[in-house]
Amino acid sequence: MLGFNEPEFLSQLSSAVALRPQIEELADRLLDQGFDNLLLVGAGGTYAQMWPYEHWARRVSTLDVRSAIAAELVVSGDASLGERTVAVFTSVSGTTEDSLRAIEYCRSKGAYTIGFTGYPDSPxxxxxxxxxxxxxxxxxxxxQLLLFTGRLLARRGEFGGYDKLAAEFAGLPEVLLGVARQAEPVAAAFAEAHKDADYHFLIGGGNLWGFTYLYSMCILEEMQWLRTTRVHSAEFFHGSLELLEEDTSVVIFQGEDETRPLTDRAEAFxxxxxxxxxxxxxxxxxxxxISPEFRGLLAPLVLDTVLSRVSKHLERVRDHSLDLRRYYRVMDY
Structure with missing residues (x-):
């Protein structure tokens, strides 16, 4: 596979799965101590990656779970933020400035803060x-977010499948490796067909809306400098559809949760x-x-794996490095 380090892929995913005991101990301790609300805080892609878990909790739980943009949280505040808040942050590098300021802000309000990252000595x-x-x-x-949210919901009696799902996680790295292999020819074909396209219209819904936003903004726009429109499948018929033309590249992300018919409707049009x-x-x-009942929950993981292959092939056919930036972390702002 193009630009794919299989041992590294398996090792990285396995390291996330291996956090299960720590995640369960933490979730159990927080529930035993009592808290009123869960705040999922991110910036850019890490903000979008929080949405599936807010969406899941909103569907099945009475626990107050909401996502927040780190920079906006700091300047706007949140009336529910306090000593009975648990605030979760993710950062690949562990250096995201907006998140660091939000961590400081949440702690100043008495919230308990959790960070998922890949660097133990990072800020x-x-x-x-x-x-x-x-x-x-x-x-x-x-x-990590599936395990953490799932454990909380399970302990609250709102998700009966947690133990089964967590046990199946042990095989997830190999499962996703199979997804990457299957996606490779599909990714190569898409990239070849769209190497000269400068605009893409992306549609997704349910727990894939966050990924739709992320892929549009963080990959196609930030990493490939392509123009995009991104629209939630439930909102497709309220404005953005007027941009469609005969030669518009429409990219649809389809999952397996209850919102699938909304995306089907958008696709048909x-x-x-x-x-x-x-x-x-x-x-x-x-x-x-993976048991059939969990496939919908894993949709963001599956499509992240699939589209990571698309990204590598776009990089190749467009001769545009995924690491190239003009402004992000290049200029002061």
């Missing part, structure tokens, strides 16, 4: 009350207008060893 790891550290550059954080509609559907991947 984020040293700033939070407890850091749970995977191998460096481990991405995404969905495994998009195909009436555009001759260039691509659907990345988690149903196309077998996920051997």
């Amino acid at each position: 984020v790891a040293k700033s939070v009350d407890v850091a749970l550290v995977s191998e460096p550059k481990t991405w995404p954080f969905d495994m 998009a195909r009436r207008i555009s001759k260039d509609v691509t659907v990345f559907d988690t149903r196309d991947y077998p996920l051997d060893g």
Whole structure:
């Protein structure tokens, strides 16, 4: 596979799975101590990656769980933030300045802070009350967030499948390696067909809306300097559809939760207008060893694996490094 380090991929994902005992101990302790609300704080991609877990909790739990943009939280505040708040942060590098300021702000309000990162000596790891550290550059954080949120919901009697799901996590690195291998020719074909496209229209919903936002903003825009429109499948018929034309590249992220019919509806309409509609559907991947009832929860992980292959092939055909930036962490702002 192009630009793919298989041992590193397996090792990084395994390091996230290995955090299960620490995550469970932490979740149990926090529940035993009592807290009123859970704040999931991020910046850019890490903010978008929090949305599936806010979405999950909102559907099945009475626990107050919400996501927040780090920089906005600091300047706008949150009336619920206090000594009975648990605030969760993620940062690959452990150096994200917006998150560091938000950690300081949350702690000043008495909140208990948790950080997931890949560097134990990083500023984020040293700033939070407890850091749970995977191998460096481990991405995404969905495994840790699934375990943490799932354990909380299970202890509250709101998710009966936790033990089964957590046990199946042991095989997840190999499962996702299989996804990457299966996605490779699909990714190469998409990149070749779109090497000259300078605009993409992205659609997703449910627990894939966060990934839709992330891939549009953090990958296509930030890393490839491409123009995009991103729209939630439930909002597709309220404005952005007017941008569709016959040659518009429409990219649809389809999962397996209850919002699937909304994305189906958007896809059906998009195909009436555009001759260039691509659907990345988690149903196309077998996920051997994962129970059917958990496939929907794993959709962000699956599509992150699939689209990471697309990203590498776009980098190749466009001769545009994924590491190249003009402004982000280059200029002062």
